[in-house]
Amino acid sequence: MNITVIGRGNIGGGLADLWGRAGHQVTRLGRDGGDAGAADAVLLAVPGTAVESALSSVVGLEGKAVLDATNLYGGAQPPAGFASNAEYVKAMTGGPTAKAFSANFASLFGQLADARVRPSNLWAGDDQAEGLVKQLSLDAGYEAVRLGDLGMAGTQEGLAGVLFSIAQSGLGQFVYRMATPEQL
Numbered sequence: 001m002n003i004t005v006i007g008r009g010n011i012g013g014g015l016a017d018l019w020g021r022a023g024h025q026v027t028r029l030g031r032d033g034g035d036a037g038a039a040d041a042v043l044l045a046v047p048g049t050a051v052e053s054a055l056s057s058v059v060g061l062e063g064k065a066v067l068d069a070t071n072l073y074g075g076a077q078p079p080a081g082f083a084s085n086a087e088y089v090k091a092m093t094g095g096p097t098a099k100a101f102s103a104n105f106a107s108l109f110g111q112l113a114d115a116r117v118r119p120s121n122l123w124a125g126d127d128q129a130e131g132l133v134k135q136l137s138l139d140a141g142y143e144a145v146r147l148g149d150l151g152m153a154g155t156q157e158g159l160a161g162v163l164f165s166i167a168q169s170g171l172g173q174f175v176y177r178m179a180t181p182e183q184l
């Protein structure tokens, strides 16, 4: 698969490395932008307050499937008129859209391959994005767990504060697994 990552920092760069190792062709764009026209899938991994600016510097996004990993915390808001960054992305691109890879710590990407069971990767979004989220979660070392449709993206964007609080309350940076008792 051809994947374009917009944002090549901890999350964008980290997932680009994992997906590259899984056999995908990954193009990395930074704040200078670029062309996503050849992409089968796009990952958005810029600061949560930079989404409008980031999308405006990338061409070729029309109709693309986008996985939006951004978080909003500390009172930061999505673009005016939208309940979440992911819904803004959907309005700009018109393609299948999911909030995904936002509720995990990038610092632990290097340890996923050694996990006894796959950690969960929460996502919320369009039915048409489900296959892509499941595949790219597996290719990164996660199992996708759906939180809801795109209307739940704002809830997921706000989970960063919950994760930070758990980490700072003694556990440190962590992975998690949501599973039925039969899957344990």
Ligand SMILES: NC(=O)c1ccc[n+]([C@@H]2O[C@H](COP(=O)([O-])OP(=O)(O)OC[C@H]3O[C@@H](n4cnc5c(N)ncnc54)[C@H](OP(=O)(O)O)[C@@H]3O)[C@@H](O)[C@H]2O)c1
Pocket: 006, 007, 008, 009, 010, 011, 012, 013, 029, 030, 031, 032, 045, 046, 047, 048, 050, 053, 054, 069, 070, 071, 072, 101, 102, 103, 104, 105, 106, 107, 160
């Ligand atoms: N770090 C984590 O563990 C983690 C986990 C889940 C979700 N997230 C979320 O993922 C997003 C990225 O986090 P990160 O830790 O990967 O950040 P980061 O390491 O600081 O990387 C940010 C990337 O965004 C680009 N960027 C910054 N401002 C931009 C702008 N105005 N327009 C376009 N691109 C811009 C930077 O471009 P240059 O390369 O050109 O500098 C850089 O590549 C955030 O929304 C964060 O909340 C982070």
